[in-house]
Amino acid sequence: xxxxxxxxxxxxxxxxxxxxxxxxxxxxxxxxxxxxxxxxxxxxxxxxxxxxxxxxxxxxxxxxxxxxxxxxxxxxxxxxxxxxxxxxxxxxxxxxxxxxxxxxxxxxxxxxxxxxxxxxxxxxxxxxxxxxxxxxxxxxxxxxxxxxxxxxxxxxxxxxxxxxxxxxxxxxxxxxxxxxxxxxxxxxxxxxxxxxxxxxxxxxxxxxxxxxxxxxxxxxxxxxxxxxxxxxx
Amino acid sequence: xxxxxxxxxxxxxxxxxxxxxxxxxxxxxxxxxxxxxxxxxxxxxxxxxxxxxxxxxxxxxxxxxxxxxxxxxxxxxxxxxxxxxxxxxxxxxxxxxxxxxxxxxxxxxxxxxxxxxxxxxxxxxxxxxxxxxxxxxxxxxxxxxxxxxxxxxxxxxxxxxxxxxxxxxxxxxxxxxxxxxxxxxxxxxxxxxxxxxxxxxxxxxxxxxxxxxxxxxxxxxxxxxxxxxxxxxxxxxxxxxxxxxxxxxxxxxxxxxxxxxxxxxxxxxxxxxxxxxxxxxxxxxxxxxx
Numbered sequence: 001x002x003x004x005x006x007x008x009x010x011x012x013x014x015x016x017x018x019x020x021x022x023x024x025x026x027x028x029x030x031x032x033x034x035x036x037x038x039x040x041x042x043x044x045x046x047x048x049x050x051x052x053x054x055x056x057x058x059x060x061x062x063x064x065x066x067x068x069x070x071x072x073x074x075x076x077x078x079x080x081x082x083x084x085x086x087x088x089x090x091x092x093x094x095x096x097x098x099x100x101x102x103x104x105x106x107x108x109x110x111x112x113x114x115x116x117x118x119x120x121x122x123x124x125x126x127x128x129x130x131x132x133x134x135x136x137x138x139x140x141x142x143x144x145x146x147x148x149x150x151x152x153x154x155x156x157x158x159x160x161x162x163x164x165x166x167x168x169x170x171x172x173x174x175x176x177x178x179x180x181x182x183x184x185x186x187x188x189x190x191x192x193x194x195x196x197x198x199x200x201x202x203x204x205x206x207x208x209x210x211x212x213x214x215x216x217x218x219x220x221x222x223x224x225x226x227x228x229x230x231x232x233x
Numbered sequence: 234x235x236x237x238x239x240x241x242x243x244x245x246x247x248x249x250x251x252x253x254x255x256x257x258x259x260x261x262x263x264x265x266x267x268x269x270x271x272x273x274x275x276x277x278x279x280x281x282x283x284x285x286x287x288x289x290x291x292x293x294x295x296x297x298x299x300x301x302x303x304x305x306x307x308x309x310x311x312x313x314x315x316x317x318x319x320x321x322x323x324x325x326x327x328x329x330x331x332x333x334x335x336x337x338x339x340x341x342x343x344x345x346x347x348x349x350x351x352x353x354x355x356x357x358x359x360x361x362x363x364x365x366x367x368x369x370x371x372x373x374x375x376x377x378x379x380x381x382x383x384x385x386x387x388x389x390x391x392x393x394x395x396x397x398x399x400x401x402x403x404x405x406x407x408x409x410x411x412x413x414x415x416x417x418x419x420x421x422x423x424x425x426x427x428x429x430x431x432x433x434x435x436x437x438x439x440x441x442x443x444x445x446x447x448x449x450x451x452x453x454x455x456x457x458x459x460x461x462x463x464x465x466x467x468x469x470x471x472x473x474x475x476x477x478x479x480x481x482x483x484x485x486x487x488x489x490x491x492x493x494x495x496x497x498x499x500x501x502x503x504x505x506x507x508x509x510x511x512x513x514x515x516x517x518x519x520x521x522x523x
Contacts, residue, residue, distance in 0.1 A: 001512050007521040079479055081506045081518045219508025 003083060003149045003217060013078055017087055020070050024091045024098070027063040028143040031098045034060065034105035035139065035202060039132040042112035042195065043125065050116070053109035060102040067095040086219060090212040094146070097205040101139065104198040104205075111195045115188070123178060123185065124192035127171035131199045134164050138206035145213045154213035155230075157206070164203040171196055266511045267500035268487070271299040275440060275470040276321060276358075281335035283316055283325065290316045294335075294496040296489060298440070303462060303471045305481035305502065308491035309517065314474045317491070318442050321472065322358035323351050339440070356383050359438035363445040365425030367417030367432070372409050375417040375428055376400060379436040395435055403431035404461050423454020430461065434469070441465065443473040447480060459484050478518050482506045490514040 005017045034053055041050035071092045074080060080088050138160050145154040175193055179186050211223050220229040274297035283291035291313045298304050298321075306314040316325070323344060325331045337344040344354060356379070367375050376396045379385075386392040396413070400406040405427040409420070417428050426446060433441055443462075447455040462471060462484045475481050481488050481502065488505040490498045490513070498511040509515045516522065 001515060004521065007516075009520050009522060013520065081478065081482075082509050082515050084519045085507060 001083075005084070005087060008084075010078075013084075016070075016074050016078070017080075017084060020067060020074065020088065020091050023063065023067050023070065024095055025143060025147060027060065027067065027095060027098050028139075028146075030056070030060055030063070031101050031105070032136065032139050032143070034102055035108075035132075035136055038105040038108035038112060039128070039136070039199075041109055042115065043129065045112075045116040045119070047113050047116050050109040050112040054106055057102055057106045060099060064095045064099040068092055083216070083219075086216045090146075090216040094209050094212050097208045101202050101205045104202050107198045108195050111191045111198075115191055118188060123189060124171065124175050124196070127167070127174070128192065128195055128199065131164060131167050131171065131196060131203075134160065134167065135199050135203040135206060138164070138203055139209075142206045142209035142213070145210060146216070149213070149217050151214055151217045151230075154210040158210040161203050161207040164200060168196055168200040265295065265496045266498040266514075267504070269295055269489075269496065269499045270297045271302070271487075273300045274298065275300045275302075275340065276472075277336070277338045277341075278317075278321075279336040281317070281320065281333065281337060283313070283320060283334070284330075284332040285328070286330040290494050291320075292494045296496060296499060298470055298472050299487075300470055301466055301468075302487065303466050303473060303485040304499075305485035305488045306472065306474045306491060307476075307478060307481050307488060307517070311493075312491040313494040314489075314491040315444055318444055318472060318474050321440070321442055322355050322360055324355075324360065326351060353383070356436045357438055358440040358442060359433035359436065360442045360444070361426070361429050361433050361446045363448050365422060365429050365449065367420070367425050367428050369416065369418055371414045372400075372417045372420070372428060373413040376431050376435045379432060383436050385436060399431040399435040400428075402434055402461075402465070403427045404457060404464075405431055421454070423450050423457060426450060426454065426458060427461065430458070430465075434465070438469065440470045440472070443471065443475075445474055445476060448476060455480070478506070490517060492517070 005021070006014045008014050008017075034056060037049055038053045040046065041053060071088050074088055078084070138157055141153060141157040141160075144150070145157060172193065175189050175196075179189050208223070211221075214220055214222050214230055218230055220226075222229050276298040278297070279295045281291055281294045282289060294313075294317060296304075306318060308314050319325045320333050320337060321344070325333060333345060339354075339357065343349070344358075368378060370378070373396055376399050377386075377392050380392060380395050386395055397406060397410075400409060405424060408424060409428075417425065420428060426449075430441075430446075447458050450458065459480060462473065465471060473481075473484065482505075485502045487499060488502045489496055490505065490509075490511070492513050498505065498509060498514045500510065504510070505514060506518060509518060
């Protein structure tokens with residue numbers, strides 16, 4: 001079934017739904033920027049940029065709360081059903097994931113400041129860059145898929161998470177070996193591990209967003225490994 | 234998804250994969266999407282066509298109403314849902330020019346059989362209307378009337394018991410027990426409607442048909458009636474026509490969507506309101522241009 005959120009008899013309802021979707025996508029853009037800035041701050045040892053990421057977190061929290069409030073109002077006023085209801089539910093769920101991604105970006109920014117202050121050879125940075133690129137792409141693709149109600153793109157992006165998880169485990173193993181060889185590096189490398197962990201979590205949240213695209217368009221809840229509920233395609 | 238399609242011959246067929254089925258949905262055919270049938274059907278309707286003179290009001294509708302089930306019928310005005318409901322206890326007989334075709338059975342027995350007497354039929358299949366319509370008699374007489382004419386109660390004590398039980402089950406007893414001799418028309422709208430429900434259940438029907446029973450009531454009276462429908466389901470089979478989609482969502486187990494005299498979709502109520510399979514259903518319940 002095609003998605004039409006602009007054909008309600010009530011024009012106000014069209015506008016309400018359009019507006020929460022836009023708010024969510026704007027929030028997504030901000031969060032994607034946060035992730036990019038946090039990773040750049042780390043790569044370029046740019047503490048100032050990292051501080052900027054930390055300051056911007058408040059804005060993202062505010063947006064999550066605003067979105068929740070708007071969604072609650074729509075439910076109270078319109079009692080949405082079917083695709084409208086799924087739209088409202090998916091937007092609030094995605095907002096929650098986006099807020100969590102924002103938190104992870106802040107963690108990366110904090111670690112970037114700590115590592116920049118210590119300032120020595122950047123062990124594990126290659127892995128960080130690699131995984132960061134992968135999860136940033138996942139996040140952008142997930143939001144794109146939502147914009148276009150594109151289930152196929154969402155499913156494709158969703159499977160990317162397995163690769164990220166595998167890369168993460170490989171990187172962790174390598175870094176553990178490195179710490180065993182050079183115990184003086186442990187405190188530094190643990191910070192790098194935290195960053196990898198945050199990036200891996202961002203991948204999980206991007207996956208959740210993809211699941212909400214499927215829920216919105218197909219009405220199938222495929223979370224927690226229930227991909228079988230999606231029989232089509 | 235466990236969907237069934239209904240082919241022209243009115244038989245169930247395991248559906249195609251969902252994607253194929255969705256593409257196959259054509260708004261101009263009489264194919265019903267979803268689950269029109271159930272295993273323990275109390276009433277079975279097959280290929281029902283209804284005409285008012287030359288005009289066809291119902292096109293080839295097949296539907297089961299299961300035991301202890303509430304089936305909600307929704308759809309825009311003029312879609313045929315009330316007409317269909319009225320076929321179920323032959324209320325359409327009173328309309329001149331109205332012709333009903335197809336197979337309609339109650340417990341396997343044809344409703345439109347030549348030998349069927351509509352009076353006992355309507356005792357088995359009771360009806361509650363949109364506007365509360367108590368008789369201009371006392372509250373007691375309103376409920377006692379049916380059992381009397383159907384010869385269900387012979388002695389006064391039996392009748393008293395039926396009246397009390399019916400009023401209790403309709404959730405009205407405590408409000409009226411001290412004024413049973415006062416006119417039923419003196420009650421509030423919500424109370425009158427519950428009185429009509431008590432009157433309907435006094436003759437121990439098996440099926441209760443409700444035609445927008447709450448459209449003239451305030452939200453509190455509506456909530457009472459909905460609560461009552463939920464309780465009555467344990468003992469009766471209920472078919473309800475409603476314009477309130479929230480009401481259909483709250484009280485029914487299955488929801489049937491009618492459009493221009495056709496049955497477009499029947500599904501578990503949950504499915505209809507979260508993920509309807511037909512785009513006309515979706516358009517209607519979400520308030521889009523249909």
